[in-house]
Amino acid sequence: xxxxxxxxxxxxxxxxxxxxxxxxxxxxxxxxxxxxxxxxxxxxxxxxxxxxxxxxxxxxxxxxxxxxxxxxxxxxxxxxxxxxxxxxxxxxxxxxxxxxxxxxxxxxxxxxxxxxxxxxxxxxxxxxxxxxxxxxxxxxxxxxxxxxxxxxxxxxxxxxxxxxxxxxxxxxxxxxxxxxxxxxxxxxxxxxxxxxxxxxxxxxxxxxxxxxxxxxxxxxxxxxxxxxxxxxxxxxxxxxxxxxxxxxxxxxxxxxxxxxxxxxxxxxxxxxxxxxxxxxxxxxxxxxxxxxxxxxxxxxxxxxxxxxxxxxxxxxxxxxxxxxxxxxxxxxxxxxxxxxxxxxxxxxxxxxxxxxxxxxxxxxxxxxxxxxxxxxxxxxxxxxxxxxxxxxxxxxx
Numbered sequence: 001x002x003x004x005x006x007x008x009x010x011x012x013x014x015x016x017x018x019x020x021x022x023x024x025x026x027x028x029x030x031x032x033x034x035x036x037x038x039x040x041x042x043x044x045x046x047x048x049x050x051x052x053x054x055x056x057x058x059x060x061x062x063x064x065x066x067x068x069x070x071x072x073x074x075x076x077x078x079x080x081x082x083x084x085x086x087x088x089x090x091x092x093x094x095x096x097x098x099x100x101x102x103x104x105x106x107x108x109x110x111x112x113x114x115x116x117x118x119x120x121x122x123x124x125x126x127x128x129x130x131x132x133x134x135x136x137x138x139x140x141x142x143x144x145x146x147x148x149x150x151x152x153x154x155x156x157x158x159x160x161x162x163x164x165x166x167x168x169x170x171x172x173x174x175x176x177x178x179x180x181x182x183x184x185x186x187x188x189x190x191x192x193x194x195x196x197x198x199x200x201x202x203x204x205x206x207x208x209x210x211x212x213x214x215x216x217x218x219x220x221x222x223x224x225x226x227x228x229x230x231x232x233x234x235x236x237x238x239x240x241x242x243x244x245x246x247x248x249x250x251x252x253x254x255x256x257x258x259x260x261x262x263x264x265x266x267x268x269x270x271x272x273x274x275x276x277x278x279x280x281x282x283x284x285x286x287x288x289x290x291x292x293x294x295x296x297x298x299x300x301x302x303x304x305x306x307x308x309x310x311x312x313x314x315x316x317x318x319x320x321x322x323x324x325x326x327x328x329x330x331x332x333x334x335x336x337x338x339x340x341x342x343x344x345x346x347x348x349x350x351x352x353x354x355x356x357x358x359x360x361x362x363x364x365x366x367x368x369x370x371x372x373x374x375x376x377x378x379x380x381x382x383x384x385x386x387x388x389x390x391x392x393x394x395x396x397x
Contacts, residue, residue, distance in 0.1 A: 001142070001149040006032040008315060009141050009154040011129055011167055013042055013122055015104060016287035016304040017160035018111035022062035023312045025120055029319050032152060034126040034143055036161070039112060047104040049216050050075075050201070050298035052390030055305035056100050058312075059107065064114040071217070072102030078388065080352075080375060081204045081250040087375045088200070094378075094385035101201075103216040104301055131157050131170045135281035155282065158311060160304075162288040163273070171280040183270040183349060184358060185209075187295060188227045190241050191264040196221045197249060197256045203296075203352060204248050205371075210353045211248035212296075224295075226353055231267065238262050270294040272346050274338060277331040284311055284330055291338050296352060297345035302390055306337045309393045317396065326396050333394050344387040 008024055010017045013035035021031045035042065051072070059065045076092035078099075092098050115122060127144040134157060141152045159167020168176070195218060202213040210226040223245050227236070242259040249257065273292040278285040287304030310333045317323050351371055359367070374380030 001151050003151045003153060004032075005153045006030050007154060007319070008156050008158060009034065009139075009152050010158045010160055011131070011141070012160035012162060012165060012289070013039070013112070013124065014045075014160060014162065014287070015108050015111065015301060016308055017158065018108065018115060019058060019062055019064075019305065020158055020160065020286065020308045020312060021120060021122075022064060022111060022114060022118075023058065023308065024315060025118060026062065027316050027320065029315055031120070032154075033115075033120075033122040034129050034141065034152070035122060035124045036126060036129065038124050039122075043105055043109055043112075045105070048295070048298060048301040049101055049103045049214060049222060050302075051100040051102055051107070052302040052305070053097055053100070054309070054390050054393050055302050058305055058309060059111075062111070062114070064107075064111045067110050068100065068102050068107060071106070072100045073215075073217070074098050075101055075200060077200045079198065079200050079202045081202060082371065083206050084251045086250050086252055089375075089381055089385055089388070091385050091389050094382045095389050097389040099298075099389055101215060101217075103222075106216075129161075129166055131159075131167065131283060134170060134283040137282070139282050156315065157283045158286050159283060159289045160286045163292055165289050167283065167285055167289045168275055170283060171275075171277075171285075175277075175280060177276050179272075179274045179276070181272040181346070183272075183294060183353070184229060184355060185226050185353060186229055186231065186270060187212075187224045187268045188231065188233070188236055188241065189222065189224045189264075189266055189268060190238070190245075190262045191216070191220065191222050192260045192262055193219060194221050194258045194260045195219060197223075197258070198253050202249065202253065203348075204250060205352045206248045207354075208244070208248055211245055213249065213253075227267065229269070233265055233267055236265070238265075241265070268295060270296075270349065272342050274335070274342060276335060278307070278334050279327070279331040282327075286311060290334075291342065293342050293345040294349045295345075296348040297341065297388070299341040299345050303338055303341045306341075306393050307334050310334050310396075313396050329396055333396070337391065337394065340387075340391060 008031040196215040204211040212224040
């Protein structure tokens with residue numbers, strides 16, 4: 001077995017692992033990323049596209065923001081529609097902030113390129129990755145690559161390996177508590193090289209179910225419709241998707257829809273999930289490894305960024321000031337923002353989707369009343385807007 005050393009070992013080369021690695025490198029903190037699959041496979045994961053300013057600032061600090069700032073689109077508003085009633089939320093007026101539309105695949109590619117440019121090590125197709133002795137002062141990771149066995153010794157391990165990764169499984173069951181809510185529907189998403197139906201995103205609630213009109217650019221659209229859990233991609237031809245999506249859009253924009261062949265189509269299950277704590281010894285869970293949100297609130301990638309921000313500040317203090325007492329702040333600080341983001345996503349999901357027989361007529365009337373209150377008053381719209389653009393990242397004590 002070959003032995004190697006680094007300061008921070010990062011499991012997972014998704015956006016959270018790449019962002020953390022670039023930020024640590026800016027502070028002179030050595031790090032190695034281990035990834036189970038190939039780089040091309042990572043880039044094949046079609047995910048989020050709405051970025052909070054907090055995430056964007058971290059990418060700039062990491063030195064990988066040139067394309068995001070050049071090609072990303074700043075959105076100052078977002079539309080909600082209820083059957084044919086349209087309500088525009090002006091984020092800029094309500095919060096003095098905005099969001100950036102730039103695809104997760106694109107930001108991942110940018111960070112991969114920056115990491116390669118700096119000569120930082122990423123080990124792709126690292127098999128059987130296993131953390132060891134994470135409660136000790138000398139944790140390490142074993143893995144296999146090209147038929148050889150390796151031992152990566154480190155000071156700290158950042159588990160950025162997603163919901164199904166090994167990092168969370170490393171925490172004993174009698175130490176962690178997992179909270180989960182699974183929703184009775186999925187999101188069928190289609191991407192096409194077509195002009196978006198509307199300049200701003202549209203969250204549409206209809207008697208037929210929920211739909212979201214999103215985008216990646218002015219020439220690439222990303223659309224979603226709520227579908228039953230038992231549906232498969234094969235159940236939905238492009239023509240069937242376009243017909244259903246158009247029916248769920250408000251009448252005022254329906255005729256703007258331009259259709260075309262899908263370049264990607266998939267169904268995303270919807271769940272809320274949080275693991276507590278997010279730290280076990282010198283192992284830290286980051287992003288989807290520790291929490292999942294339904295995509296309704298556009299919080300998944302952005303909550304991962306707030307985890308990265310907190311862990312980055314902690315590692316910087318540890319290595320620059322020699323202060324290890326701050327390590328215990330990670331889980332409490334991260335969880336405060338996570339629970340808030342999960343609550344917002346759960347709330348929007350509850351209000352905007354059709355739950356079928358799981359809600360009686362009383363529940364539906366309460367839902368309608370709640371929607372009317374929040375969208376008809378400036379105070380209510382401001383509550384939604386400040387959550388949508390994202391709360392500020394918390395500093396260490």
